Amino acid sequence: MADRLRVGLAGLGTVGAGVVRLLDANAALIERRSGRAIEVVAVSARDRTRDRGIDLSRFAWLDDTAALAGHDEVDVVVELIGGADGPALTLARGALSAGRGLVTANKAMLAHHGLELAALAEERGLPLKFEAAVAGGIPVIKGLREGAAANEIARVTGILNGTCNFILSKMEAEGRDFAEVLSEAQALGYAEADPTFDIDGIDAAHKLAILASLAFGTRPAFGDVGVQGIRHVLGADIAEAAALGHRVRLVGVAEAGPSDQKGGGLFQRVHPHLVPIDHPLAHVTGSTNAVVAEGDHVGRLLFQGAGAGAGPTASAVVADLIDIARGVVGTPFAMPAAALAAAPRADSGERRGRAYLRFTVEDRVGVLAEIAAAMRDAGVSIESLIQRGTSADGHALVAIVTHDGPERCVAQALERLRGSQSLAGQPLWMPILG
Amino acid sequence: MADRLRVGLAGLGTVGAGVVRLLDANAALIERRSGRAIEVVAVSARDRTRDRGIDLSRFAWLDDTAALAGHDEVDVVVELIGGADGPALTLARGALSAGRGLVTANKAMLAHHGLELAALAEERGLPLKFEAAVAGGIPVIKGLREGAAANEIARVTGILNGTCNFILSKMEAEGRDFAEVLSEAQALGYAEADPTFDIDGIDAAHKLAILASLAFGTRPAFGDVGVQGIRHVLGADIAEAAALGHRVRLVGVAEAGPSDQKGGGLFQRVHPHLVPIDHPLAHVTGSTNAVVAEGDHVGRLLFQGAGAGAGPTASAVVADLIDIARGVVGTPFAMPAAALAAAPRADSGERRGRAYLRFTVEDRVGVLAEIAAAMRDAGVSIESLIQRGTSADGHALVAIVTHDGPERCVAQALERLRGSQSLAGQPLWMPILG
Numbered sequence: 126m127a128d129r130l131r132v133g134l135a136g137l138g139t140v141g142a143g144v145v146r147l148l149d150a151n152a153a154l155i156e157r158r159s160g161r162a163i164e165v166v167a168v169s170a171r172d173r174t175r176d177r178g179i180d181l182s183r184f185a186w187l188d189d190t191a192a193l194a195g196h197d198e199v200d201v202v203v204e205l206i207g208g209a210d211g212p213a214l215t216l217a218r219g220a221l222s223a224g225r226g227l228v229t230a231n232k233a234m235l236a237h238h239g240l241e242l243a244a245l246a247e248e249r250g251l252p253l254k255f256e257a258a259v260a261g262g263i264p265v266i267k268g269l270r271e272g273a274a275a276n277e278i279a280r281v282t283g284i285l286n287g288t289c290n291f292i293l294s295k296m297e298a299e300g301r302d303f304a305e306v307l308s309e310a311q312a313l314g315y316a317e318a319d320p321t322f323d324i325d326g327i328d329a330a331h332k333l334a335i336l337a338s339l340a341f342g343t344r345p346a347f348g349d350v351g352v353q354g355i356r357h358v359l360g361a362d363i364a365e366a367a368a369l370g371h372r373v374r375l376v377g378v379a380e381a382g383p384s385d386q387k388g389g390g391l392f393q394r395v396h397p398h399l400v401p402i403d404h405p406l407a408h409v410t411g412s413t414n415a416v417v418a419e420g421d422h423v424g425r426l427l428f429q430g431a432g433a434g435a436g437p438t439a440s441a442v443v444a445d446l447i448d449i450a451r452g453v454v455g456t457p458f459a460m461p462a463a464a465l466a467a468a469p470r471a472d473s474g475e476r477r478g479r480a481y482l483r484f485t486v487e488d489r490v491g492v493l494a495e496i497a498a499a500m501r502d503a504g505v506s507i508e509s510l511i512q513r514g515t516s517a518d519g520h521a522l523v524a525i526v527t528h529d530g531p532e533r534c535v536a537q538a539l540e541r542l543r544g545s546q547s548l549a550g551q552p553l554w555m556p557i558l559g
Numbered sequence: 560m561a562d563r564l565r566v567g568l569a570g571l572g573t574v575g576a577g578v579v580r581l582l583d584a585n586a587a588l589i590e591r592r593s594g595r596a597i598e599v600v601a602v603s604a605r606d607r608t609r610d611r612g613i614d615l616s617r618f619a620w621l622d623d624t625a626a627l628a629g630h631d632e633v634d635v636v637v638e639l640i641g642g643a644d645g646p647a648l649t650l651a652r653g654a655l656s657a658g659r660g661l662v663t664a665n666k667a668m669l670a671h672h673g674l675e676l677a678a679l680a681e682e683r684g685l686p687l688k689f690e691a692a693v694a695g696g697i698p699v700i701k702g703l704r705e706g707a708a709a710n711e712i713a714r715v716t717g718i719l720n721g722t723c724n725f726i727l728s729k730m731e732a733e734g735r736d737f738a739e740v741l742s743e744a745q746a747l748g749y750a751e752a753d754p755t756f757d758i759d760g761i762d763a764a765h766k767l768a769i770l771a772s773l774a775f776g777t778r779p780a781f782g783d784v785g786v787q788g789i790r791h792v793l794g795a796d797i798a799e800a801a802a803l804g805h806r807v808r809l810v811g812v813a814e815a816g817p818s819d820q821k822g823g824g825l826f827q828r829v830h831p832h833l834v835p836i837d838h839p840l841a842h843v844t845g846s847t848n849a850v851v852a853e854g855d856h857v858g859r860l861l862f863q864g865a866g867a868g869a870g871p872t873a874s875a876v877v878a879d880l881i882d883i884a885r886g887v888v889g890t891p892f893a894m895p896a897a898a899l900a901a902a903p904r905a906d907s908g909e910r911r912g913r914a915y916l917r918f919t920v921e922d923r924v925g926v927l928a929e930i931a932a933a934m935r936d937a938g939v940s941i942e943s944l945i946q947r948g949t950s951a952d953g954h955a956l957v958a959i960v961t962h963d964g965p966e967r968c969v970a971q972a973l974e975r976l977r978g979s980q981s982l983a984g985q986p987l988w989m990p991i992l993g
């Protein structure tokens with residue numbers, strides 16, 4: 126039996142405490158599977174005194190998190206602090222520079238600095254692993270990096286944020302509006318007090334940038350992800366979608382740009398979508414996450430499970446530690462950082478598809494004609510249109526499904542209608558998943 | 560860039576030819592991801608002259624398959640011959656003995672001889688990989704061996720045979736009976752001319768034995784898998800199941816035996832089940848495969864995709880080759896062969912659950928009373944019972960759903976009814992997935 130793998134753990138929030146508990150609970154099993162014991166030896170967190178229900182007295186305590194990087198007893202650093210920069214990034218750079226392997230759940234840091242960290246790890250022959258950064262306990266990083274490695278990937282789609290999916294599922298099940306369900310989710314602990322990162326799609330965009338890099342051999346490029354969250358989805362939109370045989374989900378999509386275009390490039394977007402009921406993502410409810418990868422030989426692969434929480438996220442962190450204990454180093458983004466391409470951002474206007482459009486309108490003569498004319502003038506072909514009666518505030522709702530066509534045309538139609546006196550508030554556009 | 564990985568390929572059927580085509584199509588991508596080229600250098604198959612649509616002239620041809628094992632140019636042997644014993648086993652033993660890594664899609668060989676081959680590989684520090692042996696292109700072997708490695712697994716359930724799932728889905732969609740749909744599936748190439756291995760559940764049982772070993776750290780024990788196929792499922796059973804909110808699927812289940820029993824042991828069974836409509840396996844249609852693993856920390860993980868076919872299976876074979884090219888050896892069954900436990904077969908009688916029972920009965924006085932008495936005397940509590948009118952041949956159908964209870968009682972009830980003049984043919988029992 127080889128020497129034990131000694132872990133320095135930074136961050137003792139929900140996930141950090143979960144990692145300690147998992148390593149305690151399954152120590153013997155993990156040793157049988159890894160060929161060696163995996164043991165936390167040193168920890169660092171903001172507050173030493175907080176009761177986490179775990180015995181910390183057996184670990185060295187470091188007030189200075191950055192010092193974990195150089196701690197004599199530590200073979201691998203587990204970074205669970207969070208945040209794209211600051212102490213997490215300092216620790217990550219420090220650990221790799223000091224010859225320690227790194228396991229992290231930090232999607233923001235990887236989406237922004239993944240390339241730099243991967244290059245640093247590879248230069249020194251060190252493992253840099255981040256299964257927990259995307260989709261919690263689901264081994265989808267491994268699934269793309271290794272399981273689907275023989276394939277040219279055409280598209281990755283995923284439900285990557287449990288809070289949004291919980292809210293959308295609840296709106297759907299109970300026919301309620303966003304703000305109401307958000308408050309309840311916050312009260313239940315399913316949404317943060319400041320839910321911006323989740324509900325505005327930023328968290329999902331971080332994860333999508335990582336998946337896209339793995340799938341397409343490109344540099345993680347968070348800045349190229351188009352992002353819109355779920356704030357503007359109404360209960361009425363979900364009801365219209367249901368009537369059309371669809372569910373509304375916040376979906377991340379990464380795909381190769383149209384190959385007939387110069388450059389092609391990579392298209393990345395997080396946006397509420399209409400998902401057809403026969404698509405696997407339509408059946409993902411509550412805080413569950415799921416990722417679909419479409420490979421040229423394997424076809425459509427689905428990975429589904431718990432996307433957050435102490436147990437599932439700890440499961441992913443420890444899976445990475447087991448890989449390291451087994452001696453697997455690997456390349457963080459499936460191919461050497463130097464080989465990752467700097468793909469241009471694909472022009473979304475050239476993307477084709479069907480779309481859902483919803484207008485909240487003043488209930489008066491000529492409104493429908495104005496909308497229909499804008500569609501016609503922009504070359505948008507309407508598959509169906511429905512107007513629902515007037516609400517208490519005197520507004521009506523117009524929902525349109527377009528035929529297949531370029532997104533550019535829909536954008537032009539919306540541009541034509543901008544500032545129209547007929548519209549009460551911003552229209553909502555949602556692509557329909559193909 | 561390291562030297563290329565040189566492959567000796569045995570078997571050029573659908574999958575073998577698929578591997579050659581995949582390695583051709585994605586050669587550059589695979590080299591970027593692996594850090595080295597992966598090239599077939601030598602092949603062996605039954606018939607040299609058959610047109611497979613691929614150019615074989617660039618490979619060394621060996622008439623003697625076993626000779627691939629010792630071929631000078633070969634680093635890794637890919638065994639795609641099939642069959643638990645015979646030439647496949649000879650080649651597998653030969654390759655490992657001669658210091659070559661082995662990749663195989665051969666579930667039958669692994670279910671019967673996996674322990675021996677794993678020990679042989681480990682002794683020599685060689686890779687033995689078999690992602691393609693279970694669920695085609697879905698990286699579920701990797702998912703269990705690595706992705707879920709931090710977890711104590713409570714249960715693995717899976718739809719592991721595409722032919723059976725295709726037939727059951729078609730029976731469901733079209734309201735037809737088994738024999739009719741099987742003939743059509745054979746005509747379409749979805750079922751073999753001799754479909755026994757598929758429809759009698761043997762193929763699924765081979766796969767389940769492999770999954771169980773990985774999940775529970777036990778020796779692969781095909782002989783301990785209880786097996787019943789789908790021959791006896793009627794269109795009427797599927798209709799009754801649907802009325803009850805369930806679908807009929809051939810499901811493999813492996814789980815730890817009741818922990819309050821001496822020994823506990825491992826329970827393994829392939830059997831048609833009623834799957835509740837809100838269970839992920841209920842939405843697996845056509846020839847798709849899916850596996851659900853339930854871990855103590857990660858919760859329920861779902862892996863889904865194409866379970867067979869040239870492209871998906873080749874994708875899994877080449878994923879294993881990429882792992883090997885990347886220098887990952889690993890232990891075949893997730894822990895050393897010597898550490899795998901010889902788990903006793905758990906007593907299925909102690910398993911609790913609800914069940915579906917269907918009797919085809921003579922349409923005469925007293926039949927229902929006889930069945931009800933047998934249930935009562937065996938201690939089976941009936942949740943619902945339905946009798947459907949008489950068919951053309953003068954028989955009626957009685958379908959029962961039991962309350963939760965031990966399987967032992969249901970078996971006793973069926974035993975009491977054995978040979979009864981009231982019954983026309985064998986009753987069908989199907990567990991309801993919990």
